[in-house]
Amino acid sequence: MTMIEQLGLENIKLFEGVLKIKILDKRAKITKTHLTDACWDVVACSKKEYGDGRVEYGLGFSAELPQGTQLDLRARSSIHKTGMILSNGIGTGDEDYRGEYKAVFYHVLKDLPPYEIGDRIIQCQLVKRDEENYMIEYVDELSDTERGEGGFGSTGGF
Numbered sequence: 001m002t003m004i005e006q007l008g009l010e011n012i013k014l015f016e017g018v019l020k021i022k023i024l025d026k027r028a029k030i031t032k033t034h035l036t037d038a039c040w041d042v043v044a045c046s047k048k049e050y051g052d053g054r055v056e057y058g059l060g061f062s063a064e065l066p067q068g069t070q071l072d073l074r075a076r077s078s079i080h081k082t083g084m085i086l087s088n089g090i091g092t093g094d095e096d097y098r099g100e101y102k103a104v105f106y107h108v109l110k111d112l113p114p115y116e117i118g119d120r121i122i123q124c125q126l127v128k129r130d131e132e133n134y135m136i137e138y139v140d141e142l143s144d145t146e147r148g149e150g151g152f153g154s155t156g157g158f
Contacts, residue, residue: 028042043119057115070094071101072091084115
C-alpha cells in the first residue's frame with residue numbers, strides 16, 4: 001500500500017510527479033514526519049573517515065528524479081550538536097545521476113561527537129527547476145542599480 005493510499009488521498013492531487021528511489025542498503029531511511037515538511041530526513045548507512053577531518057557518509061539510495069527537477073541535500077538544523085559542517089553547503093543531485101547519494105562533512109569541533117551510522121544526517125528536497133534555458137553573454141559593462149557594487153552588509157544588514 002502506498003503512502004497516498006494509507007492516508008486516503010488517492011483522489012487529491014498532491015504531487016506533480018514521482019521521485020523513484022532505489023534502496024542500496026537495507027539501513028536506508030528517507031522519511032518525512034509530516035506531509036507538509038519541506039524536506040525528507042535521510043540516515044547515514046556507511047561512514048568513511050579520511051583522517052584529515054573529512055567524513056564521507058553513504059546514504060544508501062540512488063534516485064530517478066522527475067524531469068525538470070534536482071535533489072538538494074542540506075544540513076539538518078541539529079548539525080550544531082556534532083561540530084560538523086556539510087562540505088559544500090548544499091549538494092545537488094542532477095536528474096540524470098543514478099549513483100549512490102553521499103554527503104561529505106568536515107568535523108571541525110573535535111570535542112563534539114560526529115554523526116554515526118543510523119543517525120539522520122541530511123535533509124533532501126526535490127526542487128523544480130526553471131524550465132527555461134539561459135545562456136551567458138559576456139559584456140564589458142553591467143546596468144547600474146541603487147546598490148551597485150556594495151557587498152557584505154551594504155544593505156544595512158549584518
